[in-house]
Amino acid sequence: MATSVMDRPSITAPRAVSRATAESRVVRWTLIGVALVFLALVLVLPLALVFVQAFSKGLPVYWEAITEPDALSAAKLTLLVASIAVPINLIFGVAAAWCISKFEFRGKHLLITLIDLPFAVSPVISGMIFVLLFGAHGWFGSWMSEHGIKIIFAVPGIVLATTFVTAPFIARELIPLMQEQGSEEEEAAIVLGASGWQTFSRVTLPNIKWGLLYGLILCNARAMGEFGAVSVVSGHIRGETNTLPLHVEILYNEYAFAASFAVASVLTLLALVTLALKTLVEWQQRRALADRPHAADTPERIAA
Amino acid sequence: MPRNSRSVLPGFGLSLGITCTYLSLMVLVPLATVFTRTADLTGAEFWNTITDPRVMASYRVTFGASFLAALVNTVFGLLVAWVLVRYRFPGRRLVDAMVDLPFALPTAVAGIALTTLYASNGWVGSLLEPLGMKVSYTWIGITVALIFIGLPFVVRTVQPVLDDLEVEVEEAAASLGARRWQTFTRVVFPSVAPALLTGFALAFARAIGEYGSVVFISGNMPMKTEIVPLLIITKLEQYDYAGATAVALVMLVASFALLLTINLLQWAARRRAVV
Numbered sequence: 001m002a003t004s005v006m007d008r009p010s011i012t013a014p015r016a017v018s019r020a021t022a023e024s025r026v027v028r029w030t031l032i033g034v035a036l037v038f039l040a041l042v043l044v045l046p047l048a049l050v051f052v053q054a055f056s057k058g059l060p061v062y063w064e065a066i067t068e069p070d071a072l073s074a075a076k077l078t079l080l081v082a083s084i085a086v087p088i089n090l091i092f093g094v095a096a097a098w099c100i101s102k103f104e105f106r107g108k109h110l111l112i113t114l115i116d117l118p119f120a121v122s123p124v125i126s127g128m129i130f131v132l133l134f135g136a137h138g139w140f141g142s143w144m145s146e147h148g149i150k151i152i153f154a155v156p157g158i159v160l161a162t163t164f165v166t167a168p169f170i171a172r173e174l175i176p177l178m179q180e181q182g183s184e185e186e187e188a189a190i191v192l193g194a195s196g197w198q199t200f201s202r203v204t205l206p207n208i209k210w211g212l213l214y215g216l217i218l219c220n221a222r223a224m225g226e227f228g229a230v231s232v233v234s235g236h237i238r239g240e241t242n243t244l245p246l247h248v249e250i251l252y253n254e255y256a257f258a259a260s261f262a263v264a265s266v267l268t269l270l271a272l273v274t275l276a277l278k279t280l281v282e283w284q285q286r287r288a289l290a291d292r293p294h295a296a297d298t299p300e301r302i303a304a
Numbered sequence: 305m306p307r308n309s310r311s312v313l314p315g316f317g318l319s320l321g322i323t324c325t326y327l328s329l330m331v332l333v334p335l336a337t338v339f340t341r342t343a344d345l346t347g348a349e350f351w352n353t354i355t356d357p358r359v360m361a362s363y364r365v366t367f368g369a370s371f372l373a374a375l376v377n378t379v380f381g382l383l384v385a386w387v388l389v390r391y392r393f394p395g396r397r398l399v400d401a402m403v404d405l406p407f408a409l410p411t412a413v414a415g416i417a418l419t420t421l422y423a424s425n426g427w428v429g430s431l432l433e434p435l436g437m438k439v440s441y442t443w444i445g446i447t448v449a450l451i452f453i454g455l456p457f458v459v460r461t462v463q464p465v466l467d468d469l470e471v472e473v474e475e476a477a478a479s480l481g482a483r484r485w486q487t488f489t490r491v492v493f494p495s496v497a498p499a500l501l502t503g504f505a506l507a508f509a510r511a512i513g514e515y516g517s518v519v520f521i522s523g524n525m526p527m528k529t530e531i532v533p534l535l536i537i538t539k540l541e542q543y544d545y546a547g548a549t550a551v552a553l554v555m556l557v558a559s560f561a562l563l564l565t566i567n568l569l570q571w572a573a574r575r576r577a578v579v
Contacts, residue, residue, distance in 0.1 A: 021474045021475050021478055021484075021487075028391055031386065031387055032387050032391055034383065035384045035386075035387040036399070038384070039384065039402065039403070042452055042455060043403075043452075043455075045427065046414060046418055046421055047405065047417075049420060050417050053417075092323065095318070095322035095323050095326075096323040098315060098319040099315075099316060099323055102311065102313050102315075102316075103311055103316050104311075105320070111323065111327075113563070113567065114327050114331065115323075117335070120509060120513075120559040120560060120562065120563040121556065122512070122513025122533050122555055122559070123411075123513065123514075123515050124513070124534075125338070125513070125536065125552045125555060125556060128338075128540060129335055131545075132334075132337040132341055132545065133333075133334055133337055135545075137543065137545055138337075163330065164330060164331065164334065167326075167330060167331065183313060187313060190312050191312060196313075196314035196315050199314075221407075221408050225408075225411070225412075226410075227410060227411045227412040227515070228514075228533065231516075231537075232537060232540065244410075245410045245413070245516070249416075249520075257420070260416060261416070261417075264412075264413040264416060264417070267409075267410045267412075268413055271405065271408035271410070271413075274408040276401075278404065
């Protein structure tokens with residue numbers, strides 16, 4: 001450690017370098033300070049406020065708010081919706097990533113753009129299009145009322161709107177990842193006699209597992225937290241078509257602030273768990289990439 | 305066209321079939337209703353609906369606040385990305401993870417939290433009140449909510465570009481006698497500018513459609529603080545489907561134009577990176 005020969009140049013050289021390509025200490029800490037104050041104002045304060053407000057009337061009120069029947073049925077509906085929307089979009093995401101990353105065909109770029117489309121649509125419009133299709137005055141409205149099928153202001157509408165809004169998440173995570181990995185490994189497996197399914201489950205899946213998990217986490221968070229689209233199709237029937245975010249809204253509009261923030265704190269915990277898992281997965285993914293011999297640079301990742 | 309004739313991998317037909325069927329049924333057909341519904345209106349009716357004074361006022365609120373919020377996010381997003389990539393300080397990883405909070409937090413939760421925070425008796429609102437500044441239930445509140453929603457778009461777009469920037473270029477600039485500020489404005493900034501523009505467009509695109517986080521803090525006064533998505537919902541609740549779809553069509557066209565711009569920006573940035 002302490003060889004004087006090594007020490008001497010390191011005293012002068014880094015200083016010269018640091019003056020040229022780094023900011024002075026004052027500038028550096030000012031920038032860090034401004035950034036942290038901004039983030040504290042924008043991110044940390046709202047987060048802290050949720051928990052302070054949730055417990056402002058004491059623990060019994062908090063507990064009552066999150067265990068009363070309407071809250072529990074909202075939680076159940078939220079879980080139900082996510083448990084349908086996420087697997088559907090998982091199948092879609094894997095299929096889309098497989099055909100886009102492993103094959104060349106015309107119209108591929110158009111297809112990628114179409115997959116992104118739901119991200120560009122306002123949540124309110126995402127809900128509205130299903131009202132236009134299945135609502136009382138919609139395309140299939142009269143046919144459905146004759147047959148006693150109810151989609152809008154009922155659970156199927158909530159599932160449809162949530163599925164639409166969360167459609168791109170998994171595909172978007174997987175496409176760049178699988179494009180970057182190429183298809184040599186899969187081709188080798190096929191040539192060696194593996195079936196298509198074996199190739200996918202033993203070669204592709206281990207390579208994409210972290211990206212897949214990452215997409216699942218994001219998709220699930222959005223599915224459980226979606227508000228605008230669900231608000232349009234739900235009809236806000238307590239105990240029937242209320243999801244947790246809608247329940248938060250109803251309580252808030254009834255001036256039951258402590259109860260509203262109590263339910264909101266459950267959703268906030270879900271968000272924090274999502275962030276923690278996401279960070280963990282990113283960390284694992286980076287390690288997996290570093291282990292690969294021809295690891296490319298950090299994958300271009302624009303979270304959306 | 306040599307359609308994947310060289311690939312030995314199976315599953316092309318199946319995976320493309322699933323993808324196209326799903327996209328058609330789940331995305332394209334539902335979205336098409338916006339266009340077919342609007343076709344029920346005559347040209348004059350359509351024009352009158354989308355240029356009605358109350359609708360025009362809501363465009364101004366939505367696009368104005370979104371633009372302002374995206375601008376603020378561009379400045380502070382660059383700063384946050386710079387600090388996270390270039391400097392080491394305690395808690396950096398935690399801060400890095402926290403930047404994604406607006407992606408993960410349900411918008412309704414963000415909405416009620418920000419409204420309470422900036423109300424005249426709230427933690428921040430009570431400090432601003434004596435200065436004569438009202439945030440909740442004004443357009444400033446709308447902008448605050450949109451800043452919250454849009455921040456990660458700019459940070460996460462700029463961060464990887466800053467990360468990939470080669471220090472050698474900055475060293476070269478310095479050794480040629482550039483001051484640090486000159487190196488930043490002439491070398492660093494031009495390389496991150498495309499990403500910054502993309503981040504701005506992404507934040508702006510998200511902001512114009514945003515509903516959950518804004519609806520609580522905006523106060524929803526027609527002509528003053530009514531955003532377009534809320535106006536669409538109001539029209540739907542009055543069973544004015546034609547009116548709602550006409551306004552929605554305007555918003556869809558704006559969103560698709562933005563999506564196209566973003567794709568072109570990213571394509572241009574990638575081409576520059578290759579050359």
